[in-house]
Amino acid sequence: MPRTARVVAVAVAAALSLAGCGASGSGSPAAGSSGVTGAITVFAAASLTETFTELGRDFEAAHPGTAVKFNFAGSSALARQINQGAPADVFASASPANMRQVTDTGAVTATPTTFVRNELRIVVPRGNPAGITGLADFAEAETKIALCAEQVPCGAAAKKAFEAAGVTPRPDTLEQDVKAVLTKVRLGEVDAALVYATDVEAAGDEVEGIGFPEAEEAVNDYPIAPLAKAPNAAGARAFVDHVLSDRGRAVLTEAGFLAP
Template identity: 65%
Template sequence: MRKIREWGVATATVLAVVTAGCGSGDATEHTGADHVSGTLIVFAAASLTETFTELGKQFEAAHPGVEVVYSFGASSALAEQINQGAPADVFASAAPKNMQQVRDKGSVTATPVTFVRNRLEIAVPKGNPGRITGLADFGKTEPKLALCAKQVPCGAATETVFETAGITPQPDTREQDVKAALTKVTLGEVDAALVYRTDVEAAGDKVEGIDFPESVKAINDYPVAPLAHAPNAVAAAAFVDFVTSEKAQSVFAAAGFDTP
């Protein structure tokens, strides 16, 4: 399974696979799930990388004629790319705000479905060398801290929890998506970062997670929808159905997501 992470680099590749796959996956030629085939292009929030990769494998196994191609990144950046005409079949956002940006431009005409929820957790390197104990440490200048950029969903959530806690954060870096913030922790470049708890889970023994009570004030809903101009509309509809199925929910639950 191939993953495409940057539209600017990957557009030519995406266009090539769309051209190759449209003949067998065109919605005008097939009308049922049994005929799902061709290339399926999914734009998805970075925090969905592990779960969607697993679900993509399962979807391909169920539909041998399908190849799932992903673009993972910040939901805000993905929404902008879609609105600029990037070819894609499905959009899965980490926040309703970014899905609404796409709807406002007419790029999504179906009603998005909230398929999971997520919340923030403090990630620290294994052994917690910075001795981080809670959210209050993000208001101190001594630890090295990473946050997501304010315009992306994890960054907007962090702003909410800091406002709730009455803390003015003192980050050393703001990253363009949650995986970039987590990488700062796994490399030992910062003492702590605010990421989703699913990212802490996915990192395994590379990091440790610290819960904090204010996280319940900033739970993110994740909506998914097929795109209005999907090159492979039949596969897009089938994938959205699969992502919202009971089988997929078990994968999300194991990764630490909350059910809607």
């Protein structure tokens, strides 16, 4: 082959090789990547702490270059923070009422999706030293009781359950989120409390859960939505999709959440 022809052939081969590297090398998104990058801030109900933390790790693994940051608290407090301008991408509430607080102000313009449901359980310290058997025990003066405040979804649900049972509780403390209530039980500071079934599951052997029939009268729906002014709009949509995916539903169901 003449020298000029050989030079041209080598140049063409080199160009083709570089093109192949550009299509699959480290400088391009991996196959199947959505192209989503950056921080994604999720405001989520306290009862979602364990499951969303796991889903956040899953999401980061599936979307290299992302970092999911969570703010877990009572849904009423989160709604208030969002309406006051706190920067966030996603809101996952333990109650449609608290989601409405942000849709009414225009902070959420997409239609929220109910992704799970949750119901209450009586929770007592391991061994149930006070011998709690049902909601009637919450009316006894000598029983130390912790409940969520009524403006918090678990407190609103507890109110419905007590009304259905015809019981007037006598709480010794009212907390601003369900994890704070659970902590009182775990530390043995109270004899009993009402939390979600998923919180009992997450606490493991540290506590015991007691079912009661009136729980069916107070099941909470959990809606999720991207925020209208999300700093990372693409990331917000992708994280919501992840929660609604088969993997998301599997993690939530395993934790004790009910299907919507």
